[in-house]
Amino acid sequence: MVSPTEQLAPALSVDARLTEIERRVDLLLNLTPVNAAEAWTDFERSDFGTAPTLRLRPLEFEPDLVRRELYSLEIENVTDPALHTLFRAKRDEIARQITALEDRDTSRFVFGSLQLYGGITPSLACAAEDLLEAVPAPAPSTQSVTAGAFAEAARGEFDRYRAVYRDFPAHIEVRDDISELMVSFGRLLIPESAAFRADRVEPLLHHEIGTHVVTYQNGARQPLTLLTIGLPGYDETQEGLAVLAEYLTGGLDPRRLRVLAARVVAIGKMLDGAEFLEIFESLRGDYGMPTRTAWSIAIRVVVGGGSVKDAIYLRGITRLLEALAEGSSLEVLFVGKLALDHIPLVQDLLEREVLEAPWVRPRWLDVPGARERLDRLRAGVSVTDLYEGAAST
Numbered sequence: 001m002v003s004p005t006e007q008l009a010p011a012l013s014v015d016a017r018l019t020e021i022e023r024r025v026d027l028l029l030n031l032t033p034v035n036a037a038e039a040w041t042d043f044e045r046s047d048f049g050t051a052p053t054l055r056l057r058p059l060e061f062e063p064d065l066v067r068r069e070l071y072s073l074e075i076e077n078v079t080d081p082a083l084h085t086l087f088r089a090k091r092d093e094i095a096r097q098i099t100a101l102e103d104r105d106t107s108r109f110v111f112g113s114l115q116l117y118g119g120i121t122p123s124l125a126c127a128a129e130d131l132l133e134a135v136p137a138p139a140p141s142t143q144s145v146t147a148g149a150f151a152e153a154a155r156g157e158f159d160r161y162r163a164v165y166r167d168f169p170a171h172i173e174v175r176d177d178i179s180e181l182m183v184s185f186g187r188l189l190i191p192e193s194a195a196f197r198a199d200r201v202e203p204l205l206h207h208e209i210g211t212h213v214v215t216y217q218n219g220a221r222q223p224l225t226l227l228t229i230g231l232p233g234y235d236e237t238q239e240g241l242a243v244l245a246e247y248l249t250g251g252l253d254p255r256r257l258r259v260l261a262a263r264v265v266a267i268g269k270m271l272d273g274a275e276f277l278e279i280f281e282s283l284r285g286d287y288g289m290p291t292r293t294a295w296s297i298a299i300r301v302v303v304g305g306g307s308v309k310d311a312i313y314l315r316g317i318t319r320l321l322e323a324l325a326e327g328s329s330l331e332v333l334f335v336g337k338l339a340l341d342h343i344p345l346v347q348d349l350l351e352r353e354v355l356e357a358p359w360v361r362p363r364w365l366d367v368p369g370a371r372e373r374l375d376r377l378r379a380g381v382s383v384t385d386l387y388e389g390a391a392s393t
Helices: 009-025 036-045 063-071 081-102 109-117 122-134 147-164 198-220 235-248 254-271 276-285 291-305 311-325 340-351 370-378
Strands: 144-146 172-175 182-184 187-191 195-197
Touching: 009 063, 009 081, 036 291, 063 081, 081 109, 081 340, 109 291, 122 254, 122 311, 144 147, 144 198, 147 172, 147 187, 147 195, 147 198, 182 198, 187 198, 195 198, 198 235, 235 311, 235 370, 254 276, 254 291, 254 311, 276 291, 311 340, 311 370
Parallel strands: 172 187
Antiparallel strands: 144 195, 182 187
């Protein structure tokens, strides 16, 4: 008897090639400044008066050749209707990524970013402004840890997963060519020059390892390899899930909520024509953001010529709250990297035994207080309701 996976062998061949192509394109790393630490030093020396020059790494692929390979995939031969639609959407998304990377540091880049991540709706803009008004700006935090100390904490977190899931891989890199903490294809990348708020270490571990690495490793156990790099448009749900992890573990404090809201406000200003210095000064003066935080938000928004990606955090948690109130289960979202819209497709593949149940269960579901917080969300709350009072010091 032919297994469901064997029946889908032609489709899974296309899936594997799409995955390999997106790995080569590597949108996340190719939109990360390589000189952020030096740019900050120069900006500080200028008394915050000269906009930074951000350098991006050269592309290590030839865009036209990758496009040719992408459109040579015989997706028309995939007979499963759901997978056929999925693969076409993924092919188009990768093509948009390639164009966006070609358009870096031009006025065209922002339009590619909008195609990939969507714009700012009036309701999202209002939610961001409401959060910034409702959540008071806390006093600056003085306790911080180095990149090396954060890497040690991350090794401890990986060890906790490996104690339960023996074969759970652990890949940690402290690098001098990135400006933000990130997970890239299952690897935790830590910027060498970064200092992390001490009270943010545990929430960040649940965000990066407990969500991004866990869903990557769960996806790696599936025959559909796109679940490692993400089904089309997965980013919003994935970041919403990661923010949820912070909330359920008690780590979504006022500072973090204000950053998520300020990112949306900053993108709105960029889309209205504001440049770096105007965005930076507005975040500091109008919204009381600390200087280094305002810098971090502003460079993420202007990088490449204007990025709207950071809106997905607030939009993602907002839509996830709506889904939880409607009775959606989180379990299917741990199968790999997928969007809320993909839940029916993934559930169908689970029922047909093409996919398997998630291998790893995130630790953040079981920390003290997580179940009670999740029950509260299922009763229906807004994103502003996630504010629980003063931050810990």
